[in-house]
Amino acid sequence: MTMKRVYLDNSATTKVSDEVVSAMLPYFTEKYGNPSSLHSAGREAREAVEAARARVADAIGASPAEIIFTSGGTESDNIAIIGGALANKKKGNHIITSAIEHPAVIETCRHLEKNGFKVTYVPVDQEGILRLDELEEAITPETTLITVMHVNNEIGTIQPIREIGKIAKEKDIYFHTDAVQAFGKVPVNVDDLGVDMLSLSSHKVHGPKGVGVLYLRRGTPVRSLVYGGGHEKGIRSGTENVAGIVGMGKACELAVRDFDRNVEQMTRLRDRLMDGLLKIDHSRLNGSRTKRSPNNVNISYSFVEGESMVLLLDMKGIEVSTGSACSSKKLEASHVLLSCGLDPETAHGSLRMTNSKYTTEEEIDYVIETLPGIVSRLREMSPLYKK
Secondary structure: OOOEEEOOEEEOOOOHHHHHHHOHHHHEEEOOOOOOOHHHHHHHHHHHHHHHHHHHHHHHHHHHHHEEEEEOOHHHHHHHHHHHHHHHOOOOOOOEEEOOOHHHHHHHHHHHOOOOOOOEEEOOOOOOOHHHHHHHHHHHOOOOEEEOEEOOOOOOEOOOOHHHHHHHHOOOOOEEOOOOOOOOOOOOOHHHHHHEEEEEHHOOOOOOOOOEEEEEEEOOOOOOOOOOOOOOOHHHOOOOOOOHHHHHHHHHHHHOOOOOHHHHHHHHHHHHHHHHHHOOOOOOOOOOOOOOOOOEEEEEEEOOOOHHHHHHHHHOEEEEEEEOOOOOOOOOOOOHHHHHHOOOHHHHHHHEEOOOOOOOOHHHHHHHHHHHHHHHHHHHHHOOOOO
Protein backbone atom coordinates (compact mmCIF):
# COMPACT_ATOMS: atom_id res chain seq x y z
CA MET A 1 0.00 0.00 0.00
CA THR A 2 1.33 3.43 -0.94
CA MET A 3 2.15 5.62 2.05
CA LYS A 4 0.09 8.76 2.45
CA ARG A 5 2.22 11.86 1.77
CA VAL A 6 1.46 15.14 3.49
CA TYR A 7 3.47 18.06 2.09
CA LEU A 8 3.83 20.95 4.54
CA ASP A 9 6.95 22.66 3.18
CA ASN A 10 5.30 25.17 0.88
CA SER A 11 7.62 27.99 1.90
CA ALA A 12 10.41 25.96 0.29
CA THR A 13 8.48 25.35 -2.91
CA THR A 14 4.96 24.63 -4.10
CA LYS A 15 3.21 22.24 -6.43
CA VAL A 16 2.82 23.72 -9.92
CA SER A 17 -0.87 24.09 -10.61
CA ASP A 18 -2.46 22.25 -13.54
CA GLU A 19 -3.56 25.53 -15.14
CA VAL A 20 0.01 26.80 -15.05
CA VAL A 21 1.37 23.60 -16.62
CA SER A 22 -1.24 23.79 -19.39
CA ALA A 23 -0.30 27.40 -20.14
CA MET A 24 3.41 26.52 -20.33
CA LEU A 25 3.34 23.33 -22.42
CA PRO A 26 3.00 24.89 -25.91
CA TYR A 27 6.16 26.97 -25.33
CA PHE A 28 8.32 23.86 -25.03
CA THR A 29 7.38 22.10 -28.28
CA GLU A 30 5.13 24.25 -30.48
CA LYS A 31 5.85 27.92 -29.81
CA TYR A 32 9.56 27.60 -29.08
CA GLY A 33 10.88 30.73 -30.81
CA ASN A 34 13.48 33.05 -29.31
CA PRO A 35 11.68 36.25 -28.23
CA SER A 36 14.58 38.33 -29.59
CA SER A 37 14.16 36.93 -33.14
CA LEU A 38 12.39 39.04 -35.75
CA HIS A 39 10.55 36.25 -37.57
CA SER A 40 7.03 35.11 -36.73
CA ALA A 41 8.11 32.42 -34.25
CA GLY A 42 10.17 35.01 -32.39
CA ARG A 43 7.34 37.53 -32.42
CA GLU A 44 4.97 34.87 -31.07
CA ALA A 45 7.34 34.21 -28.18
CA ARG A 46 7.79 37.94 -27.55
CA GLU A 47 4.02 38.42 -27.39
CA ALA A 48 3.79 35.65 -24.79
CA VAL A 49 6.52 37.26 -22.66
CA GLU A 50 4.87 40.68 -22.82
CA ALA A 51 1.44 39.23 -22.00
CA ALA A 52 2.96 37.57 -18.90
CA ARG A 53 4.72 40.82 -18.00
CA ALA A 54 1.36 42.59 -18.06
CA ARG A 55 -0.20 39.90 -15.85
CA VAL A 56 2.53 40.20 -13.24
CA ALA A 57 2.37 44.00 -13.32
CA ASP A 58 -1.39 43.95 -12.87
CA ALA A 59 -1.04 41.55 -9.93
CA ILE A 60 1.10 44.01 -7.93
CA GLY A 61 -0.26 47.34 -9.18
CA ALA A 62 2.74 48.16 -11.36
CA SER A 63 3.33 49.15 -14.98
CA PRO A 64 4.54 46.42 -17.38
CA ALA A 65 7.59 48.58 -18.12
CA GLU A 66 8.60 48.21 -14.44
CA ILE A 67 8.74 44.38 -14.52
CA ILE A 68 12.12 42.70 -15.07
CA PHE A 69 12.15 38.91 -15.43
CA THR A 70 14.95 37.06 -13.61
CA SER A 71 15.85 33.49 -12.64
CA GLY A 72 14.18 33.82 -9.22
CA GLY A 73 14.04 35.68 -5.93
CA THR A 74 17.75 35.37 -5.19
CA GLU A 75 18.78 37.01 -8.45
CA SER A 76 16.15 39.71 -8.02
CA ASP A 77 17.49 40.47 -4.52
CA ASN A 78 21.06 40.60 -5.83
CA ILE A 79 20.22 42.99 -8.65
CA ALA A 80 18.24 45.26 -6.33
CA ILE A 81 20.85 45.37 -3.56
CA ILE A 82 24.18 45.18 -5.40
CA GLY A 83 22.92 46.97 -8.50
CA GLY A 84 21.25 49.64 -6.39
CA ALA A 85 24.29 50.10 -4.14
CA LEU A 86 26.67 50.45 -7.07
CA ALA A 87 24.40 52.85 -8.97
CA ASN A 88 24.18 55.16 -5.95
CA LYS A 89 27.74 54.84 -4.68
CA LYS A 90 28.53 58.50 -5.29
CA LYS A 91 25.67 59.48 -2.94
CA GLY A 92 26.74 57.16 -0.12
CA ASN A 93 27.84 53.66 0.83
CA HIS A 94 25.47 52.75 3.66
CA ILE A 95 22.71 50.10 3.51
CA ILE A 96 20.13 49.20 6.15
CA THR A 97 18.52 45.78 6.44
CA SER A 98 17.00 43.60 9.19
CA ALA A 99 18.71 40.92 11.25
CA ILE A 100 16.35 38.19 10.02
CA GLU A 101 16.57 38.50 6.25
CA HIS A 102 16.74 35.55 3.87
CA PRO A 103 20.29 34.44 2.95
CA ALA A 104 19.73 35.98 -0.50
CA VAL A 105 19.76 39.37 1.24
CA ILE A 106 22.09 38.70 4.21
CA GLU A 107 24.86 37.17 2.09
CA THR A 108 24.51 39.87 -0.56
CA CYS A 109 24.93 42.55 2.09
CA ARG A 110 27.96 40.74 3.50
CA HIS A 111 29.46 40.70 0.02
CA LEU A 112 29.03 44.47 -0.19
CA GLU A 113 30.64 44.88 3.25
CA LYS A 114 33.73 43.15 1.88
CA ASN A 115 33.77 45.68 -0.95
CA GLY A 116 33.73 48.94 0.98
CA PHE A 117 30.05 49.32 1.88
CA LYS A 118 28.66 49.71 5.39
CA VAL A 119 25.60 47.70 6.44
CA THR A 120 23.42 48.10 9.53
CA TYR A 121 21.45 44.99 10.58
CA VAL A 122 18.48 46.36 12.53
CA PRO A 123 17.34 44.02 15.36
CA VAL A 124 13.84 42.62 15.77
CA ASP A 125 11.66 42.07 18.82
CA GLN A 126 10.73 38.66 20.28
CA GLU A 127 8.05 38.19 17.62
CA GLY A 128 10.52 38.89 14.83
CA ILE A 129 9.19 42.35 14.00
CA LEU A 130 11.68 45.03 13.02
CA ARG A 131 12.08 47.93 15.44
CA LEU A 132 11.10 51.05 13.49
CA ASP A 133 12.72 53.43 15.98
CA GLU A 134 16.05 51.65 15.60
CA LEU A 135 15.71 51.69 11.82
CA GLU A 136 15.24 55.47 11.90
CA GLU A 137 18.19 55.87 14.23
CA ALA A 138 20.37 53.86 11.84
CA ILE A 139 19.82 56.28 8.95
CA THR A 140 22.81 58.48 8.13
CA PRO A 141 23.55 60.99 5.35
CA GLU A 142 25.36 58.10 3.61
CA THR A 143 22.32 55.79 3.55
CA THR A 144 21.19 55.06 -0.01
CA LEU A 145 19.20 51.83 0.35
CA ILE A 146 16.89 50.10 2.83
CA THR A 147 16.07 46.43 2.16
CA VAL A 148 13.60 44.64 4.46
CA MET A 149 11.64 41.48 3.63
CA HIS A 150 7.84 41.64 3.62
CA VAL A 151 7.17 38.22 5.18
CA ASN A 152 9.84 36.14 6.90
CA ASN A 153 10.47 32.78 5.29
CA GLU A 154 11.01 30.92 8.58
CA ILE A 155 8.58 32.34 11.13
CA GLY A 156 6.06 34.04 8.83
CA THR A 157 6.29 37.44 10.53
CA ILE A 158 4.79 40.29 8.49
CA GLN A 159 6.99 43.38 8.62
CA PRO A 160 5.65 46.99 8.72
CA ILE A 161 6.56 47.64 5.10
CA ARG A 162 4.22 50.63 4.61
CA GLU A 163 5.73 52.40 7.62
CA ILE A 164 9.25 51.70 6.37
CA GLY A 165 8.26 52.97 2.93
CA LYS A 166 7.10 56.27 4.43
CA ILE A 167 10.35 56.66 6.35
CA ALA A 168 12.39 55.91 3.23
CA LYS A 169 10.44 58.40 1.14
CA GLU A 170 10.80 61.15 3.76
CA LYS A 171 14.56 60.57 3.87
CA ASP A 172 14.90 60.24 0.07
CA ILE A 173 16.28 56.68 0.38
CA TYR A 174 15.55 53.89 -2.08
CA PHE A 175 13.55 51.01 -0.57
CA HIS A 176 13.56 47.35 -1.61
CA THR A 177 11.49 44.50 -0.20
CA ASP A 178 11.81 40.78 -0.74
CA ALA A 179 8.14 39.84 -1.19
CA VAL A 180 8.81 36.23 -2.20
CA GLN A 181 6.89 34.83 0.82
CA ALA A 182 4.29 37.61 0.83
CA PHE A 183 2.72 37.51 -2.61
CA GLY A 184 -0.41 35.38 -2.73
CA LYS A 185 -0.70 35.40 1.06
CA VAL A 186 -0.91 39.08 2.03
CA PRO A 187 -1.90 42.08 -0.13
CA VAL A 188 1.03 43.24 -2.28
CA ASN A 189 0.63 46.56 -4.09
CA VAL A 190 3.79 48.51 -4.86
CA ASP A 191 2.20 51.94 -4.43
CA ASP A 192 0.45 51.04 -1.19
CA LEU A 193 3.70 49.66 0.20
CA GLY A 194 5.79 52.60 -1.01
CA VAL A 195 8.59 50.45 -2.42
CA ASP A 196 11.00 51.28 -5.22
CA MET A 197 12.04 47.66 -5.81
CA LEU A 198 10.34 44.36 -5.01
CA SER A 199 11.35 40.72 -5.53
CA LEU A 200 9.03 37.84 -6.47
CA SER A 201 9.57 34.14 -7.13
CA SER A 202 7.30 31.97 -9.26
CA HIS A 203 7.76 28.66 -7.47
CA LYS A 204 6.39 30.00 -4.18
CA VAL A 205 2.95 30.58 -5.77
CA HIS A 206 2.38 27.33 -7.70
CA GLY A 207 4.44 28.42 -10.69
CA PRO A 208 7.62 26.84 -12.13
CA LYS A 209 11.08 27.04 -10.58
CA GLY A 210 13.81 29.11 -12.20
CA VAL A 211 11.86 32.29 -12.87
CA GLY A 212 11.27 35.42 -10.80
CA VAL A 213 10.65 39.13 -11.07
CA LEU A 214 12.27 42.34 -9.96
CA TYR A 215 9.82 45.21 -9.82
CA LEU A 216 11.84 48.36 -10.57
CA ARG A 217 9.96 51.62 -10.12
CA ARG A 218 10.45 53.94 -13.07
CA GLY A 219 13.46 56.17 -12.41
CA THR A 220 15.08 53.93 -9.79
CA PRO A 221 18.77 53.54 -10.70
CA VAL A 222 20.39 50.09 -10.65
CA ARG A 223 23.50 48.78 -12.33
CA SER A 224 23.30 45.55 -14.31
CA LEU A 225 25.13 42.52 -12.92
CA VAL A 226 24.81 40.41 -16.10
CA TYR A 227 26.11 41.65 -19.44
CA GLY A 228 25.19 40.37 -22.87
CA GLY A 229 22.48 41.08 -25.39
CA GLY A 230 20.66 43.78 -23.46
CA HIS A 231 17.58 41.70 -22.63
CA GLU A 232 15.08 42.94 -20.02
CA LYS A 233 15.98 46.60 -20.63
CA GLY A 234 19.64 45.78 -20.16
CA ILE A 235 19.05 45.00 -16.48
CA ARG A 236 19.19 41.21 -16.91
CA SER A 237 20.76 39.98 -20.15
CA GLY A 238 20.15 36.43 -21.33
CA THR A 239 17.52 34.82 -23.51
CA GLU A 240 14.23 34.91 -21.65
CA ASN A 241 12.86 31.66 -20.22
CA VAL A 242 9.65 31.93 -22.24
CA ALA A 243 7.85 28.86 -20.87
CA GLY A 244 8.80 29.79 -17.30
CA ILE A 245 7.73 33.39 -17.77
CA VAL A 246 4.39 32.30 -19.21
CA GLY A 247 3.97 30.02 -16.21
CA MET A 248 4.78 32.80 -13.76
CA GLY A 249 2.33 35.13 -15.45
CA LYS A 250 -0.42 32.54 -15.14
CA ALA A 251 0.50 31.75 -11.52
CA CYS A 252 0.30 35.44 -10.57
CA GLU A 253 -3.04 35.77 -12.33
CA LEU A 254 -4.44 32.79 -10.40
CA ALA A 255 -3.01 34.02 -7.09
CA VAL A 256 -4.89 37.29 -7.44
CA ARG A 257 -8.07 35.69 -8.75
CA ASP A 258 -8.31 33.21 -5.87
CA PHE A 259 -6.66 35.36 -3.18
CA ASP A 260 -9.57 35.65 -0.73
CA ARG A 261 -10.52 31.99 -0.94
CA ASN A 262 -6.93 30.77 -0.63
CA VAL A 263 -6.11 33.03 2.32
CA GLU A 264 -9.27 32.01 4.19
CA GLN A 265 -8.46 28.32 3.76
CA MET A 266 -4.76 28.65 4.60
CA THR A 267 -5.50 30.74 7.70
CA ARG A 268 -8.11 28.28 8.98
CA LEU A 269 -5.78 25.32 8.54
CA ARG A 270 -2.83 27.23 9.99
CA ASP A 271 -4.76 27.97 13.17
CA ARG A 272 -6.02 24.39 13.43
CA LEU A 273 -2.46 23.08 13.13
CA MET A 274 -1.02 25.71 15.46
CA ASP A 275 -3.57 25.11 18.20
CA GLY A 276 -3.23 21.34 17.93
CA LEU A 277 0.56 21.25 18.09
CA LEU A 278 0.91 23.81 20.88
CA LYS A 279 -0.91 21.36 23.17
CA ILE A 280 2.32 19.36 23.31
CA ASP A 281 4.21 20.10 26.54
CA HIS A 282 7.23 22.42 26.47
CA SER A 283 6.33 24.02 23.14
CA ARG A 284 6.44 27.64 22.04
CA LEU A 285 5.22 29.48 18.95
CA ASN A 286 7.92 31.36 17.07
CA GLY A 287 6.87 34.64 15.51
CA SER A 288 3.72 36.69 15.93
CA ARG A 289 0.35 35.08 16.52
CA THR A 290 -1.45 37.85 14.62
CA LYS A 291 1.05 39.56 12.28
CA ARG A 292 1.75 36.29 10.54
CA SER A 293 1.55 34.75 7.09
CA PRO A 294 -1.69 32.76 6.74
CA ASN A 295 0.17 29.54 5.90
CA ASN A 296 3.05 29.50 8.42
CA VAL A 297 3.42 27.57 11.67
CA ASN A 298 6.82 27.55 13.39
CA ILE A 299 7.05 25.87 16.79
CA SER A 300 10.01 24.97 19.01
CA TYR A 301 9.94 21.87 21.23
CA SER A 302 12.35 21.67 24.15
CA PHE A 303 14.54 18.56 24.69
CA VAL A 304 14.36 17.42 21.04
CA GLU A 305 16.28 18.11 17.84
CA GLY A 306 14.45 19.56 14.86
CA GLU A 307 16.30 17.35 12.37
CA SER A 308 15.27 14.22 14.26
CA MET A 309 11.62 15.30 14.19
CA VAL A 310 11.86 16.03 10.44
CA LEU A 311 13.29 12.58 9.71
CA LEU A 312 10.76 10.70 11.87
CA LEU A 313 7.87 12.70 10.40
CA ASP A 314 9.14 11.88 6.93
CA MET A 315 9.00 8.19 7.82
CA LYS A 316 5.32 8.76 8.59
CA GLY A 317 4.81 10.47 5.21
CA ILE A 318 4.83 14.05 6.55
CA GLU A 319 7.21 16.49 4.87
CA VAL A 320 8.18 19.58 6.89
CA SER A 321 11.39 21.51 7.53
CA THR A 322 13.40 22.76 10.47
CA GLY A 323 14.32 26.09 8.88
CA SER A 324 14.83 27.72 5.50
CA ALA A 325 15.33 25.27 2.63
CA CYS A 326 18.18 27.49 1.45
CA SER A 327 20.15 26.84 4.65
CA SER A 328 18.64 23.65 6.08
CA LYS A 329 21.83 21.62 5.47
CA LYS A 330 23.75 23.86 7.86
CA LEU A 331 24.22 22.68 11.43
CA GLU A 332 24.14 26.04 13.19
CA ALA A 333 20.93 27.34 14.78
CA SER A 334 18.65 29.57 12.72
CA HIS A 335 19.82 33.18 12.74
CA VAL A 336 16.17 34.19 12.61
CA LEU A 337 15.27 32.36 15.83
CA LEU A 338 18.42 33.53 17.59
CA SER A 339 17.60 37.12 16.61
CA CYS A 340 14.17 36.65 18.25
CA GLY A 341 15.90 35.81 21.53
CA LEU A 342 15.81 32.00 21.52
CA ASP A 343 18.77 30.14 22.97
CA PRO A 344 20.57 27.78 20.54
CA GLU A 345 19.14 24.62 22.15
CA THR A 346 15.53 25.80 21.80
CA ALA A 347 16.17 27.08 18.28
CA HIS A 348 17.52 23.66 17.26
CA GLY A 349 14.20 22.10 18.32
CA SER A 350 12.11 24.06 15.82
CA LEU A 351 9.78 22.88 13.06
CA ARG A 352 8.46 24.98 10.19
CA MET A 353 5.20 23.78 8.66
CA THR A 354 3.69 25.72 5.76
CA ASN A 355 0.46 24.81 4.02
CA SER A 356 -0.98 25.80 0.64
CA LYS A 357 -4.27 25.98 -1.20
CA TYR A 358 -3.92 22.23 -1.83
CA THR A 359 -3.62 21.28 1.85
CA THR A 360 -6.63 19.51 3.35
CA GLU A 361 -8.13 19.38 6.83
CA GLU A 362 -7.55 15.61 6.92
CA GLU A 363 -3.84 16.15 6.31
CA ILE A 364 -3.63 18.71 9.13
CA ASP A 365 -5.39 16.32 11.51
CA TYR A 366 -2.97 13.53 10.56
CA VAL A 367 -0.03 15.75 11.56
CA ILE A 368 -1.71 16.70 14.84
CA GLU A 369 -2.23 12.98 15.60
CA THR A 370 1.30 11.97 14.60
CA LEU A 371 3.71 14.56 16.02
CA PRO A 372 3.01 14.12 19.77
CA GLY A 373 4.15 10.50 19.66
CA ILE A 374 7.34 11.46 17.83
CA VAL A 375 8.18 14.20 20.32
CA SER A 376 7.50 11.84 23.22
CA ARG A 377 9.71 9.13 21.69
CA LEU A 378 12.61 11.55 21.17
CA ARG A 379 12.30 12.99 24.67
CA GLU A 380 12.49 9.53 26.17
CA MET A 381 15.98 9.32 24.64
CA SER A 382 17.05 12.76 25.89
CA PRO A 383 19.16 12.89 29.07
CA LEU A 384 17.88 16.47 29.63
CA TYR A 385 14.19 15.63 29.68
CA LYS A 386 12.43 15.05 32.96
CA LYS A 387 8.70 14.29 33.09
